[in-house]
Amino acid sequence: DVVLTQTPVSLSVTLGDQASISCRSSQSLVYSDGNTYLKWYLQKPGQSPQLLIYEVSNRFSGVPDRFIGSGSGTDFTLKISRVEPEDLGVYYCFQATHDPFTFGSGTKLEIK
Protein backbone atom coordinates (compact mmCIF):
# COMPACT_ATOMS: atom_id res chain seq x y z
CA ASP A 1 0.00 0.00 0.00
CA VAL A 2 1.09 3.59 -0.60
CA VAL A 3 2.25 5.24 2.61
CA LEU A 4 1.71 8.97 2.98
CA THR A 5 3.97 10.55 5.58
CA GLN A 6 2.77 13.88 6.90
CA THR A 7 4.94 16.35 8.76
CA PRO A 8 4.76 17.90 11.21
CA VAL A 9 2.46 15.84 13.41
CA SER A 10 1.25 19.03 15.07
CA LEU A 11 1.57 22.71 14.39
CA SER A 12 0.90 25.71 16.63
CA VAL A 13 0.38 28.91 14.68
CA THR A 14 -0.36 32.52 15.55
CA LEU A 15 -3.47 33.95 13.94
CA GLY A 16 -2.55 35.71 10.73
CA ASP A 17 0.65 33.71 10.22
CA GLN A 18 1.32 31.06 7.58
CA ALA A 19 1.22 27.29 8.15
CA SER A 20 2.82 24.67 5.95
CA ILE A 21 2.18 20.91 5.94
CA SER A 22 4.17 18.33 4.00
CA CYS A 23 2.93 15.03 2.59
CA ARG A 24 5.47 12.61 1.18
CA SER A 25 4.38 9.49 -0.71
CA SER A 26 6.17 6.14 -0.83
CA GLN A 27 5.41 5.98 -4.57
CA SER A 28 4.79 8.47 -7.34
CA LEU A 29 1.15 9.58 -7.37
CA VAL A 30 1.04 10.26 -11.10
CA TYR A 31 -1.67 8.07 -12.59
CA SER A 32 -1.53 6.49 -16.04
CA ASP A 33 -3.80 9.25 -17.37
CA GLY A 34 -1.25 11.87 -16.38
CA ASN A 35 -3.26 13.24 -13.46
CA THR A 36 -2.11 13.19 -9.84
CA TYR A 37 -4.91 12.19 -7.49
CA LEU A 38 -3.70 13.83 -4.30
CA LYS A 39 -6.24 15.61 -2.11
CA TRP A 40 -6.18 17.57 1.12
CA TYR A 41 -8.88 17.50 3.78
CA LEU A 42 -9.56 19.36 7.00
CA GLN A 43 -11.40 17.56 9.76
CA LYS A 44 -12.66 20.00 12.37
CA PRO A 45 -13.37 18.65 15.86
CA GLY A 46 -16.45 16.44 15.87
CA GLN A 47 -17.06 16.85 12.14
CA SER A 48 -16.63 14.94 8.90
CA PRO A 49 -13.58 15.64 6.76
CA GLN A 50 -14.10 18.51 4.33
CA LEU A 51 -12.36 18.62 0.98
CA LEU A 52 -10.00 21.54 0.51
CA ILE A 53 -7.79 20.66 -2.47
CA TYR A 54 -8.04 18.06 -5.22
CA GLU A 55 -5.51 16.94 -7.82
CA VAL A 56 -2.67 18.61 -5.93
CA SER A 57 -3.56 22.26 -6.41
CA ASN A 58 -7.23 22.78 -7.27
CA ARG A 59 -9.35 24.41 -4.60
CA PHE A 60 -12.72 22.78 -4.03
CA SER A 61 -15.89 24.85 -4.26
CA GLY A 62 -16.07 27.51 -1.57
CA VAL A 63 -12.52 27.01 -0.26
CA PRO A 64 -10.76 30.34 0.42
CA ASP A 65 -7.72 31.21 -1.65
CA ARG A 66 -5.68 31.20 1.57
CA PHE A 67 -5.35 27.45 1.00
CA ILE A 68 -2.70 26.60 -1.58
CA GLY A 69 -1.69 23.10 -2.64
CA SER A 70 1.47 22.34 -4.56
CA GLY A 71 3.89 19.56 -5.38
CA SER A 72 4.44 16.73 -7.79
CA GLY A 73 5.43 13.08 -7.95
CA THR A 74 5.99 12.09 -4.34
CA ASP A 75 6.25 15.42 -2.51
CA PHE A 76 3.31 17.67 -1.77
CA THR A 77 2.63 20.71 0.39
CA LEU A 78 -0.40 22.50 1.74
CA LYS A 79 0.13 26.10 2.72
CA ILE A 80 -2.39 28.12 4.69
CA SER A 81 -1.67 31.80 4.57
CA ARG A 82 -3.14 34.17 7.16
CA VAL A 83 -4.40 31.40 9.51
CA GLU A 84 -7.85 32.10 10.95
CA PRO A 85 -9.57 30.56 14.01
CA GLU A 86 -11.83 28.36 11.84
CA ASP A 87 -8.75 26.66 10.35
CA LEU A 88 -8.05 24.61 13.46
CA GLY A 89 -8.40 20.86 13.20
CA VAL A 90 -6.59 17.92 11.65
CA TYR A 91 -5.36 18.09 8.07
CA TYR A 92 -5.05 14.91 6.02
CA CYS A 93 -3.56 14.22 2.63
CA PHE A 94 -5.20 11.43 0.64
CA GLN A 95 -4.20 9.60 -2.52
CA ALA A 96 -6.57 7.98 -4.99
CA THR A 97 -3.97 7.02 -7.58
CA HIS A 98 -3.12 3.57 -6.27
CA ASP A 99 -5.40 0.84 -4.93
CA PRO A 100 -6.06 0.86 -2.04
CA PHE A 101 -6.59 4.57 -1.57
CA THR A 102 -4.81 5.81 1.54
CA PHE A 103 -4.63 8.74 3.94
CA GLY A 104 -1.75 10.33 5.71
CA SER A 105 -1.66 10.13 9.49
CA GLY A 106 -2.75 13.74 9.89
CA THR A 107 -1.39 17.08 11.07
CA LYS A 108 -3.11 18.81 13.96
CA LEU A 109 -3.25 22.58 13.60
CA GLU A 110 -3.63 24.52 16.81
CA ILE A 111 -3.97 28.23 17.28
CA LYS A 112 -1.50 29.85 19.67
Added chain:
Amino acid sequence: QVKLQQSGAELVKPGASVKLSCKTSGYTFSTSYMSWFKQIPGQSIEWIGMIYAGDGGTGYNQKFKGKATLTVDTSSSTAYMDLSSLTTEDSAVYFCARLTAYWGQGTLVTVSS
Protein backbone atom coordinates in the same frame (compact mmCIF):
# COMPACT_ATOMS: atom_id res chain seq x y z
CA GLN B 1 -27.21 21.15 -2.72
CA VAL B 2 -25.60 17.75 -2.26
CA LYS B 3 -26.61 16.09 1.03
CA LEU B 4 -25.67 12.72 2.49
CA GLN B 5 -27.63 11.67 5.58
CA GLN B 6 -26.31 8.64 7.40
CA SER B 7 -28.19 6.35 9.76
CA GLY B 8 -27.92 6.60 13.51
CA ALA B 9 -25.46 5.14 15.95
CA GLU B 10 -25.43 1.36 16.43
CA LEU B 11 -24.56 -0.76 19.44
CA VAL B 12 -24.06 -4.35 18.33
CA LYS B 13 -22.82 -7.56 19.89
CA PRO B 14 -19.66 -9.35 18.76
CA GLY B 15 -20.34 -11.76 15.93
CA ALA B 16 -23.39 -9.84 14.73
CA SER B 17 -23.83 -7.88 11.51
CA VAL B 18 -25.03 -4.34 10.91
CA LYS B 19 -26.29 -2.45 7.87
CA LEU B 20 -25.51 1.25 7.60
CA SER B 21 -27.32 3.58 5.26
CA CYS B 22 -26.44 6.79 3.45
CA LYS B 23 -29.44 8.61 1.95
CA THR B 24 -28.53 11.16 -0.68
CA SER B 25 -30.13 14.16 -2.37
CA GLY B 26 -29.16 17.07 -4.56
CA TYR B 27 -27.48 15.17 -7.39
CA THR B 28 -28.08 12.34 -9.85
CA PHE B 29 -27.42 9.32 -7.66
CA SER B 30 -27.32 6.74 -10.43
CA THR B 31 -24.39 8.32 -12.25
CA SER B 32 -22.03 8.74 -9.34
CA TYR B 33 -19.57 6.84 -7.19
CA MET B 34 -19.91 6.43 -3.44
CA SER B 35 -17.00 5.61 -1.19
CA TRP B 36 -17.05 4.40 2.41
CA PHE B 37 -14.47 5.09 5.08
CA LYS B 38 -13.64 3.95 8.60
CA GLN B 39 -12.22 6.14 11.35
CA ILE B 40 -11.42 4.97 14.84
CA PRO B 41 -11.75 8.08 17.07
CA GLY B 42 -8.40 9.81 17.46
CA GLN B 43 -6.89 7.97 14.49
CA SER B 44 -6.55 8.51 10.77
CA ILE B 45 -9.02 7.38 8.13
CA GLU B 46 -9.16 4.19 6.07
CA TRP B 47 -10.81 3.73 2.69
CA ILE B 48 -13.09 0.68 2.71
CA GLY B 49 -14.25 0.64 -0.90
CA MET B 50 -16.51 2.25 -3.44
CA ILE B 51 -19.55 1.48 -5.54
CA TYR B 52 -20.83 2.88 -8.80
CA ALA B 53 -24.55 3.48 -8.36
CA GLY B 54 -25.26 3.06 -12.05
CA ASP B 55 -24.54 -0.64 -12.17
CA GLY B 56 -23.60 -1.60 -8.60
CA GLY B 57 -20.02 -2.28 -9.60
CA THR B 58 -17.71 -2.32 -6.59
CA GLY B 59 -14.06 -2.02 -5.65
CA TYR B 60 -12.81 -2.90 -2.20
CA ASN B 61 -9.73 -2.33 -0.14
CA GLN B 62 -8.37 -5.87 0.23
CA LYS B 63 -8.31 -5.35 4.00
CA PHE B 64 -12.10 -5.07 4.08
CA LYS B 65 -13.02 -7.84 1.66
CA GLY B 66 -15.29 -10.24 3.49
CA LYS B 67 -15.97 -7.62 6.15
CA ALA B 68 -17.86 -4.95 4.18
CA THR B 69 -20.43 -5.31 1.40
CA LEU B 70 -21.55 -2.24 -0.51
CA THR B 71 -24.91 -1.96 -2.22
CA VAL B 72 -27.22 0.75 -3.52
CA ASP B 73 -30.94 1.31 -3.98
CA THR B 74 -31.34 3.72 -6.87
CA SER B 75 -35.09 4.04 -6.28
CA SER B 76 -34.40 5.78 -2.96
CA SER B 77 -30.97 7.23 -3.82
CA THR B 78 -29.51 5.38 -0.86
CA ALA B 79 -26.22 3.59 -0.43
CA TYR B 80 -25.70 0.81 2.09
CA MET B 81 -22.80 -0.90 3.75
CA ASP B 82 -23.15 -4.25 5.48
CA LEU B 83 -20.52 -5.09 8.08
CA SER B 84 -20.37 -8.73 9.10
CA SER B 85 -18.87 -10.85 11.89
CA LEU B 86 -18.25 -7.77 13.97
CA THR B 87 -15.48 -7.61 16.55
CA THR B 88 -14.35 -4.86 18.88
CA GLU B 89 -11.85 -3.83 16.19
CA ASP B 90 -14.78 -2.78 14.02
CA SER B 91 -15.85 -0.15 16.57
CA ALA B 92 -15.42 3.11 14.69
CA VAL B 93 -17.15 5.94 12.89
CA TYR B 94 -18.08 5.05 9.33
CA PHE B 95 -18.51 7.71 6.67
CA CYS B 96 -19.99 7.66 3.20
CA ALA B 97 -18.74 10.19 0.66
CA ARG B 98 -19.77 10.95 -2.90
CA LEU B 99 -16.71 11.09 -5.12
CA THR B 100 -14.70 11.51 -1.86
CA ALA B 101 -15.82 15.16 -1.96
CA TYR B 102 -19.20 15.32 -0.23
CA TRP B 103 -19.32 13.49 3.10
CA GLY B 104 -22.06 12.24 5.36
CA GLN B 105 -22.00 13.06 9.05
CA GLY B 106 -20.80 9.60 10.01
CA THR B 107 -22.29 6.66 11.90
CA LEU B 108 -20.74 5.47 15.15
CA VAL B 109 -20.68 1.70 15.44
CA THR B 110 -19.85 0.27 18.86
CA VAL B 111 -19.26 -3.45 19.14
CA SER B 112 -19.67 -4.62 22.71
CA SER B 113 -21.22 -7.49 24.62
